[in-house]
Amino acid sequence: MHAAHKMHLVARRAQAVHLAGQHFDCAAGDRLHTASSYKYSVEGFRALAAPSGFVPEAVWRDPQRLCSAHWLKSKA
Structure with missing residues (x-):
């Protein structure tokens, strides 16, 4: 038997992020998937x-x- 655990970050407010030379815009409430873990x-x-x-x-x-x-x- 296995179970999946998924993690997300949720933006509390609109924001702009610059990372590795790229620009990302997030609206309040946008979700960013950060990890998946499967348990067996x-x-x-x-x-x-x-x-x-x-x-x-x-x-x-x-x-x-x-x-x-x-x-x-x-x-x-």
Whole structure:
């Protein structure tokens, strides 16, 4: 099972932003998508890794079992 978490910044007022030589205008209430994070169970992540060319190996989890780190080996 997985869940998606998406983050946005919302402009509180109209503003102009200059970034990397570019100009952006935002109206009050405009939303800027800043991140997407997808959460999977260990089994769900392993199921995604296998057909992608990886062999799931060890898994490390935090004490509350909220996060995990996975060691994947390439089939090649």
